[in-house]
Amino acid sequence: MAHGTVADINDRVTSEPSPIGSGGAEVSITETFENMMLKTELLRGIRALSLEYPSPFQQKVTLPIINGHDIVVNAQSGSGKTIGFVISALQRIDTTKFSCQVLILAPTREAAQHIKNFVDGLSHFMGIKSCALIGGSRMQDTVAALEQGCQLAVGTPGRVLDCVQRILLATDDIRLVVVDGADEISWNGLITFVSDILQSLSKGTQFVLVSPSMPDNVVELTRKFMLKPLRISVWNENSVQLLEEK
Numbered sequence: 276m277a278h279g280t281v282a283d284i285n286d287r288v289t290s291e292p293s294p295i296g297s298g299g300a301e302v303s304i305t306e307t308f309e310n311m312m313l314k315t316e317l318l319r320g321i322r323a324l325s326l327e328y329p330s331p332f333q334q335k336v337t338l339p340i341i342n343g344h345d346i347v348v349n350a351q352s353g354s355g356k357t358i359g360f361v362i363s364a365l366q367r368i369d370t371t372k373f374s375c376q377v378l379i380l381a382p383t384r385e386a387a388q389h390i391k392n393f394v395d396g397l398s399h400f401m402g403i404k405s406c407a408l409i410g411g412s413r414m415q416d417t418v419a420a421l422e423q424g425c426q427l428a429v430g431t432p433g434r435v436l437d438c439v440q441r442i443l444l445a446t447d448d449i450r451l452v453v454v455d456g457a458d459e460i461s462w463n464g465l466i467t468f469v470s471d472i473l474q475s476l477s478k479g480t481q482f483v484l485v486s487p488s489m490p491d492n493v494v495e496l497t498r499k500f501m502l503k504p505l506r507i508s509v510w511n512e513n514s515v516q517l518l519e520e521k
């Protein structure tokens with residue numbers, strides 16, 4: 276995997292205007308991975324990928340996810356968002372439990388595989404089981420992967436919904452769901468799949484939505500499934516605000 280420097284990522288992050296506006300309250304910035312109080316094995320995974328300092332996205336978003344907030348993040352590709360939410364997701368897993376605890380949804384097969392690659396890399400020393408539920412792959416491979424155990428699932432909306440409906444993927448213990456590229460999911464006509472998946476999760480499941488823009492049906496999703504979400508923009512410094520309460 277190629278790695279950019281934090282300076283590279285800073286340039287990419289700060290050069291674009293925010294498409295959904297800036298916020299009010301201050302977000303706390305965590306400038307080092309050590310200050311995030313991460314599991315030792317996770318820190319080893321971060322070091323093994325040669326990541327020295329968190330990108331601005333990771334500085335702003337990693338801890339609020341770990342702390343259990345529902346969050347809407349607007350961030351562009353290349354901001355280090357995948358690594359940011361994967362670190363948070365791995366930190367949220369209780370390694371003594373073998374059930375699925377985190378679900379990450381991506382707009383395309385390639386995006387899902389990209390996320391899974393970082394899950395594998397960052398969790399290398401954690402001994403957790405993860406699996407990819409990706410459309411276009413053979414269903415029997417998906418079934419076989421789930422039978423091996425799955426504490427974190429990454430997938431595309433159609434295949435994940437299929438697994439939920441066939442009760443191949445138990446959702447009872449899922450505590451965090453991340454929807455990456457929600458606007459692209461919407462353009463691909465897959466938002467109802469996401470909505471059906473979210474509907475199947477326990478009430479109070481933490482929901483993090485990452486999207487550079489907010490089409491109406493994505494806003495609707497936040498209204499329906501989020502509780503007092505924070506909105507974080509990585510384009511505008513210190514911009515976090517509460518979205519309107521339900």
Ligand SMILES: Nc1ncnc2c1ncn2[C@@H]1O[C@H](COP(=O)(O)OP(=O)(O)OP(=O)(O)O)[C@@H](O)[C@H]1O
Pocket residue numbers: 276277278279280281284325326327328329330333351352353354355356357358359389
């Ligand atoms: N803290 C960091 N330090 C150095 N490199 C990093 C850091 N975070 C991410 N990178 C590198 O930046 C690149 C983009 O990271 P990542 O995939 O997380 O970003 P992204 O915003 O999800 O982009 P995309 O949507 O294109 O996947 C990768 O090569 C990754 O290794």
